[in-house]
Amino acid sequence: MSAGAQMVVELDHGERRLIPIIDETRTLAAICADHGLPLNTRCGRRGLCHGCEVLLREGSLRTDAGLIPAPATVRACQARWDGGATIQIPARSRIEHKPQVTETFAIAVPCAHQPLFPPEPGVRDMAAAIDVGTTTVVVLLADLVTGQVLARAGGFNEQIRFGDNVVTRIEAARHPETRAALQSAVVLETIQPLLLQACALAQRPLNRLAGGTISGNTTMLHLLVGEDPTPLGVAPFTPRFLRGRKISADSIQLTPLGLAPETPLQLLPGIAGYIGADITAGIYATGMAFDPAPSLLVDIGTNGEMVLQNGGQLTACATAAGPAFEGCGLLCGTRAREGAVSDLRLALHPFQLATEVIGGAPLSRANGLCGSAYVDFLATARSSGLLGLTGRFDHAAWESVPASHRMFDDGRRALALGEANGAGALRVSEVDIALLLQAKAAIGAGLEILLQTAGLKAADVGKLYLAGGFGMHLDVAHAIAIGLLPGFRADQVRVVGNTALAGALLALLDRNTLAEMEDLSTRVQVLELNLVEHFEDSYIEHLMLP
Amino acid sequence: MNDQHPLTQAIIGGRRKDVPQLVQQCLDAGETAGSIVEHRLVPGMAIVGDRFKRNEIFVPEMLLAARAMKEALKILEPKLVAAGIKPEFYAVIGTVEGDLHDIGKNLVAMMWKGANIEVIDLGVNVPAARYIEAVKQHNPHLLGLSTLLTTTMPAMRQTVQAIREAGLSVKIVVGGAPVTLEYAREIGADAYAADAASAVDAAMSLLHHKP
Numbered sequence: 001m002s003a004g005a006q007m008v009v010e011l012d013h014g015e016r017r018l019i020p021i022i023d024e025t026r027t028l029a030a031i032c033a034d035h036g037l038p039l040n041t042r043c044g045r046r047g048l049c050h051g052c053e054v055l056l057r058e059g060s061l062r063t064d065a066g067l068i069p070a071p072a073t074v075r076a077c078q079a080r081w082d083g084g085a086t087i088q089i090p091a092r093s094r095i096e097h098k099p100q101v102t103e104t105f106a107i108a109v110p111c112a113h114q115p116l117f118p119p120e121p122g123v124r125d126m127a128a129a130i131d132v133g134t135t136t137v138v139v140l141l142a143d144l145v146t147g148q149v150l151a152r153a154g155g156f157n158e159q160i161r162f163g164d165n166v167v168t169r170i171e172a173a174r175h176p177e178t179r180a181a182l183q184s185a186v187v188l189e190t191i192q193p194l195l196l197q198a199c200a201l202a203q204r205p206l207n208r209l210a211g212g213t214i215s216g217n218t219t220m221l222h223l224l225v226g227e228d229p230t231p232l233g234v235a236p237f238t239p240r241f242l243r244g245r246k247i248s249a250d251s252i253q254l255t256p257l258g259l260a261p262e263t264p265l266q267l268l269p270g271i272a273g274y275i276g277a278d279i280t281a282g283i284y285a286t287g288m289a290f291d292p293a294p295s296l297l298v299d300i301g302t303n304g305e306m307v308l309q310n311g312g313q314l315t316a317c318a319t320a321a322g323p324a325f326e327g328c329g330l331l332c333g334t335r336a337r338e339g340a341v342s343d344l345r346l347a348l349h350p351f352q353l354a355t356e357v358i359g360g361a362p363l364s365r366a367n368g369l370c371g372s373a374y375v376d377f378l379a380t381a382r383s384s385g386l387l388g389l390t391g392r393f394d395h396a397a398w399e400s401v402p403a404s405h406r407m408f409d410d411g412r413r414a415l416a417l418g419e420a421n422g423a424g425a426l427r428v429s430e431v432d433i434a435l436l437l438q439a440k441a442a443i444g445a446g447l448e449i450l451l452q453t454a455g456l457k458a459a460d461v462g463k464l465y466l467a468g469g470f471g472m473h474l475d476v477a478h479a480i481a482i483g484l485l486p487g488f489r490a491d492q493v494r495v496v497g498n499t500a501l502a503g504a505l506l507a508l509l510d511r512n513t514l515a516e517m518e519d520l521s522t523r524v525q526v527l528e529l530n531l532v533e534h535f536e537d538s539y540i541e542h543l544m545l546p
Numbered sequence: 547m548n549d550q551h552p553l554t555q556a557i558i559g560g561r562r563k564d565v566p567q568l569v570q571q572c573l574d575a576g577e578t579a580g581s582i583v584e585h586r587l588v589p590g591m592a593i594v595g596d597r598f599k600r601n602e603i604f605v606p607e608m609l610l611a612a613r614a615m616k617e618a619l620k621i622l623e624p625k626l627v628a629a630g631i632k633p634e635f636y637a638v639i640g641t642v643e644g645d646l647h648d649i650g651k652n653l654v655a656m657m658w659k660g661a662n663i664e665v666i667d668l669g670v671n672v673p674a675a676r677y678i679e680a681v682k683q684h685n686p687h688l689l690g691l692s693t694l695l696t697t698t699m700p701a702m703r704q705t706v707q708a709i710r711e712a713g714l715s716v717k718i719v720v721g722g723a724p725v726t727l728e729y730a731r732e733i734g735a736d737a738y739a740a741d742a743a744s745a746v747d748a749a750m751s752l753l754h755h756k757p
Contacts, residue, residue, distance in 0.1 A: 230697075235671050437606045441606075
């Protein structure tokens with residue numbers, strides 16, 4: 001190797017770093033991660049997605065396909081050092097250290113104060129509610145004596161470097177060694193630091209923790225306890241376990257200094273391979289099971305799950321909606337976080353584009369668009385006539401857009417949010433729109449089929465509980481207008497936040513909750529959408545914009 | 547070839563609801579079912595495939611076009627059978643064992659039908675033994691294997707292996723989101739299709755290499 005070799009890395013806002021190259025056989029993605037710049041390697045570093053793309057400004061890089069000279073866009077997971085390079089990492093390729101995580105929720109059920117773990121005041125008097133999501137993990141500390149929330153801490157699930165969805169994680173966990181690595185990523189690199197962080201915020205030592213409850217999808221809970229998730233990767237997707245296991249902290253190698261090894265951790269019960277404990281928690285926390293009128297729970301996260309309650313009967317289905325509404329896979333997409341465009345209004349004749357950025361920064365400093373802004377875009381671009389039925393820019397309307405807002409990426413049309421900001425301008429392309437339409441069609445069709453099988457219409461539903469991070473900034477009227485929640489009225493929709501975490505908290509505070517969740521979890525019928533004959537037809541119908 | 551024919555345009559535009567009436571008009575004007583397929587539908591799907599390859603249309607519009615064509619075939623297929631018209635080429639297609647996704651596979655099936663290939667669809671979650679049985683029964687020129695899940699790629703490998711071990715010489719085309727050209731070569735498939743449009747190209751190049 002060349003002694004003292006350094007790679008120049010350019011980040012947002014002109015920040016530059018020098019990264020020493022010690023091992024030329026490592027990929028750029030691995031080198032960046034080693035130096036505190038983890039990239040979005042959501043396909044599991046297999047070179048299949050555009051998550052970790054960087055711009056090669058100067059020098060050259062090596063890939064399996066040969067030498068790549070500057071300037072070029074390269075996948076960092078496929079590129080290796082070749083003696084000298086200056087790269088620029090766009091904001092959207094980075095996994096930020098502080099994601100905006102939904103730590104808030106609405107609880108609609110009454111709760112007795114009879115904690116799952118009896119408190120010893122001043123000795124062991126707090127407990128943790130933990131939601132292990134595919135993308136993000138939240139740890140909440142509650143006082144068992146008062147029932148009060150003491151602190152919350154959230155961050156990325158560090159398993160993300162093995163892949164951004166459950167299927168790539170299952171694939172990664174095929175071998176016992178990698179399964180151990182996945183467990184360690186979520187326990188030692190994710191939950192443990194969040195727990196310590198929450199204790200610091202609560203100003204209480206870890207040795208006062210009496211126990212915890214854990215919510216999450218079925219795959220996440222398998223990986224957490226070290227069970228082989230392989231059967232979840234192939235039909236009929238049979239889990240190794242669903243019932244609410246009680247484990248000890250040391251059994252999953254959660255052994256930070258001060259925590260008693262036998263500290264009990266209660267997993268919430270799941271429903272099926274693709275309807276997890278997070279959904280059981282949501283059904284419970286929303287109180288939907290007891291609603292007098294038909295009700296729906298729609299949880300839009302990395303997957304989209306939905307549950308219908310009709311006359312006490314519960315039916316659930318999961319859709320492979322994909323993470324488009326979390327901003328993943330879109331040209332300028334990002335999660336809902338500080339600096340993301342969250343609201344957008346577009347008008348033609350005259351052309352007007354108004355935006356709002358989370359945290360109040362000007363558009364020129366925004367780092368991407370989050371799901372709610374894309375929903376706004378689809379709704380207002382369609383109602384203004386800029387977009388046609390199939391999500392393409394209408395020719396005449398496109399010509400009426402000021403030239404400074406019209407861009408082309410590889411010959412594909414894209415609308416720039418700002419004026420003439422060059423190649424890096426925030427924009428929405430027709431390819432983005434196609435991906436969004438596919439995600440919205442999966443959810444819209446799932447809802448339609450779920451209602452149809454019960455002989456119901458959207459208007460028959462009393463309440464639709466919209467859960468997950470995406471809902472928090474959402475303009476519900478726009479979600480209805482684009483057919484994401486087809487046929488509903490805004491007054492039916494309740495935005496409820498992270499109900500998986502809410503359920504975990506309720507299970508902590510009221511010991512009867514767990515038995516009720518066990519009962520609920522066995523009562524839910526699961527509908528396999530792929531086997532419903534007219535699902536495909538409904539999906540294709542929902543690809544269009546109303 | 548008349549690209550401007552209203553039926554061809556309705557297929558390209560994915561306007562399913564207009565299709566039955568337009569097919570009926572063709573029939574009323576004395577066109578045979580075979581001629582409608584050949585002169586109205588096939589050119590439409592060829593244009594859809596070309597536009598997709600040129601990035602002029604995307605997956606949603608392609609699915610809409612395929613659904614419009616399906617509508618036309620619903621009317622025409624019984625007439626083709628009644629007239630005893632036999633297509634030149636046959637294909638068997640299915641999603642491999644363990645995977646229930648079929649939208650991508652159905653799109654390929656429709657694109658192949660749009661290229662005038664008779665397609666026998668085995669559905670989803672198809673074990674190797676059923677592919678073998680279907681190949682023996684129908685003796686197709688092509689076999690299409692699809693998968694959407696990374697976790698069912700091994701089932702694709704096993705299916706190719708089982709077909710070869712059964713001594714069947716059918717040309718195998720593989721595709722689906724996690725499948726790559728390298729993987730297709732590694733498992734011994736005859737062709738790889740990155741998407742539904744290239745599945746037609748793959749089929750055509752295999753069919754025209756036939757002696």
